[in-house]
Amino acid sequence: MRSRLPYLAALASLIMLNTAWADEVQVAVAANFTAPIQAIAKDFEKDTGHTLIAAYGATGQFYAQIKNGAPFEVFLAADDSTPAKLEQENAIVPGSRFTYAIGTLALWSAQPGYVDDKGAVLQGNAYKHLSLANPKTAPYGLAATQVLEKLKLTEATRAKWVEGQNITQAFQFVSTGNAELGFVALSQIFKDGKVQSGSAWIVPASLHDPIRQDAVILKKGKDNPAAKALVDYLKGPNAAAVIKAYGYEI
CATH class of the missing domain: 3.40.190.10 (Periplasmic binding protein-like II)
Incomplete structure (x- = not known):
């Protein structure tokens, strides 16, 4: 022992x-x-x-x-x-x-070809729902509202906003088809130099405060x-x- x-x-x-x-x-x-x-x-x-x-x-x-x-x-x-x-x-x-x-903000749709590389689809206003994260708690949501304000689209689109509690929920609204397009974090749709699915406009950093x-x-x-x-x-x-x-x- x-x-x-x-x-x-x-x-x-x-x-x-x-x-x-x-x-x-x-x-x-x-x-x-x-x-x-x-x-x-x-x-x-x-x-x-x-x-x-x-x-x-x-x-x-x-x-x-x-x-x-x-x-x-x-x-x-x-x-x-x-x-x-x-x-x-x-x-x-x-x-x-x-x-x-x-971070980088992107306007994204799960549908290929739906979002053009200039974001003109926003101006067209033909969509029914625009997803974004709650701007009061989620910085990417705040950035999305700044973009809309800069483009003078706030009032024209407000009735179509579908707010997620966070950027993950905002992404889910688009990925499930509950919203035709939405503002998401580029990291949610991007890997190794390219957008992985659907269609997207990478929002210029000049349209919102730095994330x-x-x-x-x-x-x-x-x-x-x-x-x-x-x-x-x-x-x-x-x-x-x-x-x-x-x-x-x-």
Whole structure:
């Protein structure tokens, strides 16, 4: 029995070491970034041993949840103003805020040939429903309303708006045919340099405010090595390649 003690002690130490090294990180992810973070998560877990547990939704809704004590440790927002607000409220780890992606808005239809590459279909006004995310909680929805305002189409189209709670729901309205077209995140329809299905107009950035997407480590993640590891990973070349493949700028 005595001869086994050193072995058992070493085994226990190894288990404790592995447990301490491989942590989980709870991440609130803006809905537009769902596909990229799912791709990044696989490599992150393989390369670091840490596990990423993600929840997806609208940035404004996540802000409310975080303020109400939600257990998120890292927040990948769809804007830069919400993380900045959390920083001002001392709700994040100081110095952790950075821009992980710059988003692109697209007008998309699930029907091939329905949307032209200039977005003239909007002016034609022949459609019955125009999908967009809630502009009060989703930055891509706000950008969509700015585009319509810039094109002087707000009043002409307002009765046709179908608002999703977030950009994922706005996309679903179009993909299921409940809306003929809608404003979505380019990342939802784009991969490896091309639109994957249907037809789309990539909206010029000059028609809306920049969609700078910032990330922060929240106070709940300040002592979690996996939280810092994820933020560091998002700044690295492997994550950058994935982010660009989905149509974002870095």
